[in-house]
Amino acid sequence: MRNLILVGPMGAGKSTIGRLLAKELRLPFKDSDKEIELRTGANIPWIFDKEGEPGFRDREQAMIAELCEFDGVVLATGGGAVMRDANRKALHEGGRVVYLHASVEQQVGRTSRDRNRPLLRTADPAKTLRDLLAIRDPLYREIADLVVETDERPPRMVVLDILDRLAQLPPR
Ligand SMILES: Nc1ncnc2c1ncn2[C@@H]1O[C@H](COP(=O)(O)OP(=O)(O)OP(=O)(O)O)[C@@H](O)[C@H]1O
Ligand SMILES: O=C(O)C1=C[C@@H](O)[C@@H](O)[C@H](O)C1
Numbered sequence: 344m345r346n347l348i349l350v351g352p353m354g355a356g357k358s359t360i361g362r363l364l365a366k367e368l369r370l371p372f373k374d375s376d377k378e379i380e381l382r383t384g385a386n387i388p389w390i391f392d393k394e395g396e397p398g399f400r401d402r403e404q405a406m407i408a409e410l411c412e413f414d415g416v417v418l419a420t421g422g423g424a425v426m427r428d429a430n431r432k433a434l435h436e437g438g439r440v441v442y443l444h445a446s447v448e449q450q451v452g453r454t455s456r457d458r459n460r461p462l463l464r465t466a467d468p469a470k471t472l473r474d475l476l477a478i479r480d481p482l483y484r485e486i487a488d489l490v491v492e493t494d495e496r497p498p499r500m501v502v503l504d505i506l507d508r509l510a511q512l513p514p515r
């Protein structure tokens with residue numbers, strides 16, 4: 344394996360599960376959103392305000408390319424990273440890709456108290472999440488080695504399931 348890469352929608356638990364997986368595997372953990380914020384010196388809502396979504400996506404593409412050069416890290420991506428072809432190629436080539444799946448209902452519950460996701464500042468966040476998932480679900484699946492359900496399962500259980508199923512994957 345090169346890296347272990349988590350993809351999926353907002354609220355799927357990429358950051359949460361990624362941190363736990365890295366601890367379990369004793370590997371460094373990198374979170375693309377966090378790395379972009381560190382590099383920019385500004386938070387994601389600020390980047391969206393000043394540079395628009397295209398500005399954020401350019402920063403994200405550069406960061407994904409950089410992070411996929413690592414060898415032996417657990418990488419949590421942003422929910423929209425799969426929207427660009429170049430990112431999907433880099434992620435697929437960068438290691439094992441795990442799609443953390445969550446229903447829209449769970450995503451809504453897990454993101455409702457957090458104001459840090461500019462795309463959810465809409466009148467109807469549930470509809471936004473549903474529309475985004477309709478577009479992105481096939482893209483997550485396109486690059487995934489594993490699809491893992493996170494609904495009604497605490498993070499620890501999701502981690503154990505991932506480790507178990509990774510061990511059963513044939514070499515690529
Ligand atoms: N399996 C789970 N069960 C219940 N709550 C969870 C689960 N996974 C994550 N959460 C909670 O959901 C919230 C969002 O999780 P997290 O930030 O890890 O999502 P994310 O996929 O990284 O989202 P984003 O794409 O916006 O970065 C957090 O409060 C986290 O504690
Ligand atoms: O789903 C998305 O497009 C996003 C998810 C977050 O991880 C951040 O990358 C940002 O808020 C955009």
Ligand SMILES: [Mg+2]
Binds near residue numbers: 376
């Ligand atoms: Mg995250």
